[in-house]
Amino acid sequence: MNLREIAWKIIKSSLEVVNPKLAVKNYLSYDEKERKIKVKDREFEIKGDIYLLSVGKASFPMTEGALEILGDLVKKGYVVVPYGYEGKLTGNIEILYSSHPIPDKNGERAAKTILNFVESLKEDDILVFLLSGGGSALLPLPKEEITLEDKIETTKLLLSCSARIQEINAVRKHLSKIKGGQLAEKCKGTIITLVVSDVLGNPLDSIASGPTVPDPTTYQDVFTILKKYDLWEKVPERVRELVKKGILGEIPETPKFINERHFTEVILSNRSCIERAIERAKELGFNTLFLTGFLEGEAREVAKVIAGIVKEIKFSQNPISPPCALIFGGETTVTLKGDGLGGRNQELALSFAIEIQGIDGVVLVSFATDGRDGPTDSAGAFADGNTVERAEELGMDPVSYLLNNDSYHFFEKINSLIKTGPTHTNVNDMVVVLVE
CATH class of the missing domain: 3.40.50.10180 (Glycerate kinase, MOFRL-like N-terminal domain)
Structure with a gap:
């Protein structure tokens, strides 16, 4: 797996x-x-x-x-x-x-x-x-x-x-x-x-x-x-x-x-999700760190903070040593400046991918629990250290997509969207980061 x-x-x-x-x-x-x-x-x-x-x-x-x-x-x-x-x-x-x-x-x-x-x-x-x-x-x-x-x-x-x-x-x-x-x-x-x-x-x-x-x-x-x-x-x-x-x-x-x-x-509430995520990550053999259930702020900026934590783990094994799972709950926001299509979870994932490009053994999933992230049919997206490379091989510029708030079309082209349809529940968002 x-x-x-x-x-x-x-x-x-x-x-x-x-x-x-x-x-x-x-x-x-x-x-x-x-x-x-x-x-x-x-x-x-x-x-x-x-x-x-x-x-x-x-x-x-x-x-x-x-x-x-x-x-x-x-x-x-x-x-x-x-x-x-x-x-x-x-x-x-x-x-x-x-x-x-x-x-x-x-x-x-x-x-x-x-x-x-x-x-x-x-x-x-x-x-x-x-x-x-x-x-x-x-x-x-x-x-x-x-x-x-x-x-x-x-x-x-x-x-x-x-x-x-x-x-x-x-x-x-x-x-x-x-x-x-x-x-x-x-x-x-x-x-x-x-x-x-x-x-x-x-x-x-x-x-x-x-x-x-x-x-x-x-x-x-x-x-x-x-x-x-x-x-x-x-x-x-x-x-x-x-x-x-x-x-x-x-x-x-x-x-x-x-x-x-x-x-x-x-x-x-979102707390129920968080508690189960922590439990499941431990069952799967990961050292687990729950960081906050109040993840808020501009999605692309929040992603930079998460990426910074991942880099520290990779560099110094702090604040937790791999293999580890970082668990977040909350709901970020997006200030629309471009005319693209996306949602807060997809934008967070794209910004994260840009920040960790080239770093192996890392994956992030950012997910809206209602199954709909922004005005899209996607619930969120996956991002890892190879996301940017895969996009560039297709002639795509990840930064341009981010600046245009077009995270949906970015992840659609590299097959990294999450599509569940309506989940018939709604308890904010979940972000899970795994580091090997």
Whole structure:
């Protein structure tokens, strides 16, 4: 088995443990005798009807898990997923398709349907809300002061700069009717939210823009973020006017408190992937070093740091001696300057390949756990010390591809892309580096 095959074994093993269906079944239970829904130590007495809502990339398996527990108790439910996600569900469950990461009209229609659904719940009803990454884009419902087109344009601008997901979602929340705790505020019943986290550190207000939890961010924060990335003059005028009104208190802030009857629990995160990767690397005979679960920053610059660690290991056997595995979790960003195609994981891998060219016995795999890295059909890429040489033999200049943000076409030509299709989970990214 070569290093690339071993690295993929580690990634694949990590993916297997972040199974949303099993996670839901591990946390959610139903006591038929007492007629109670239980989530770990919390109990919810069933007095009215049970409804289900599932939004995000992990919606299908999460819903399957919930239906195996609750079955016919669920009177009605909705599942909102990105295009291309296929699944069959039992019971009175309606599937709505929407666009990710850029919102569209179908998403707006889905969001209106969901809002009407939630507002119709009675005081004794319980809504089991299954939430995973992608929810922000899948349910776009702009405030009256702006249009969907305004929100789409703003989203595109935010995604093309190096803004962190927490910052992007802070803006999204203040342009929306349902994000940032506003969905919970409109519900008369009780909401039990189970979350598969795609945000580092699992801040509940940032995961899918926190529709059922209090929002600590403000319109002033939105202004600061747009200024920070030089977007204030670029976003639509209606967005600027909305933010100004919010800062002046002319329109309400997002909710800072949510009724305590609502409950939210993270059931799966990147940490689960990391723990399994460490375990699997050790099983395969590698000295293993977990460096961080908070890998952030510009992808090409992060790659240089990782390459520097690899060079030190090769030169001095520090901070760990070969054969070794370096494990990272997190999510980097890319500032788009070229007009190429790629994603943060592919860009990280390309930058890494340039930095370690000519060094034997090294392989990196950078992988998006949802199976989609940026606006591509690839989940990530492999890179090693011979990547640059193989590309140059085909007449390619790796640096030019990097400068043009065209990592997808670079790795496509040397057969180093990873294509899994939708994985139906989403817990950030994994980077595994093996050094012999």
